[in-house]
Amino acid sequence: xxxxxxxxxxxxxxxxxxxxxxxxxxxxxxxxxxxxxxxxxxxxxxxxxxxxxxxxxxxxxxxxxxxxxxxxxxxxxxxxxxxxxxxxxxxxxxxxxxxxxxxxxxxxxxxxxxxxxxxxxxxxxxxxxxxxxxxxxxxxxxxxxxxxxxxxxxxxxxxx
Numbered sequence: 001x002x003x004x005x006x007x008x009x010x011x012x013x014x015x016x017x018x019x020x021x022x023x024x025x026x027x028x029x030x031x032x033x034x035x036x037x038x039x040x041x042x043x044x045x046x047x048x049x050x051x052x053x054x055x056x057x058x059x060x061x062x063x064x065x066x067x068x069x070x071x072x073x074x075x076x077x078x079x080x081x082x083x084x085x086x087x088x089x090x091x092x093x094x095x096x097x098x099x100x101x102x103x104x105x106x107x108x109x110x111x112x113x114x115x116x117x118x119x120x121x122x123x124x125x126x127x128x129x130x131x132x133x134x135x136x137x138x139x140x141x142x143x144x145x146x147x148x149x150x151x152x153x154x155x156x157x158x159x160x
Contacts, residue, residue, distance in 0.1 A: 003037050007052060010035075011078055014140045017086055020072055021079040022135045022145075023049040031075045031124030053078035054089050067092050069100050074149065075128050127151065 010025035023033035033049035050068050055061055057080040062068070069092040070077055081087035092100070127149055134141075134148045147154070 003052075004056065007035060007049070007056075010049075011053070012135050012140050013079075014142065019079070019140070019142065020074050020077040020088060020145075021053070022074070022131065022140070023076045023078050024132050024136055025049065027076070027125065027128050027132060029125055030121055031126075031128040033076055033078070033128075049076075050078045050080070050089055054080040056080075058082050062091070065093065067094065067097050069097055073104065074131075075124060076131055123151075 010023060011021050012024055013019065013021045023035075026034040026036070028034045035047045035049045035052055037045050037047060039045045048068075050070070051062060054068055059082075068089045070088060071090060072079070072088045074088075077088050079086075079088035084090060131145060131148050134144060138144055
């Protein structure tokens with residue numbers, strides 16, 4: 001079986017060209033997707049779905065030190081495009097990633113304590129799993145997806 005034949009059925013694309021493409025396959029403990037393939041020697045290789053999608057669509061082969069930054073801040077989004085105006089993924093390095101996360105308010109800075117270091121990672125993983133479950137159950141629903149990503153649970157009572 002061709003790798004792409006296993007990959008693309010696990011992606012749910014939004015109806016508009018600018019929408020996210022959500023990975024619905026395996027998710028790691030960091031909240032980002034995982035996609036297993038076979039190496040030529042028969043062993044398994046794990047890939048990041050966003051890297052696989054980016055390389056397949058753009059035709060570029062990314063070096064190991066190249067990171068993909070998410071324009072949309074959705075860890076499960078694999079929306080790559082040759083047109084940078086519509087792609088949700090862009091190439092960067094560790095420095096660009098740090099600048100991006102700081103500008104978007106995703107960095108706690110010097111107040112981070114040893115007990116809270118893994119919290120953001122666990123929360124991201126929990127939200128990614130909730131998003132995957134929502135998309136698999138409800139399909140692509142942008143409003144519902146925003147609520148899931150914001151951690152809003154409509155089944156819980158409100159204070160006021």
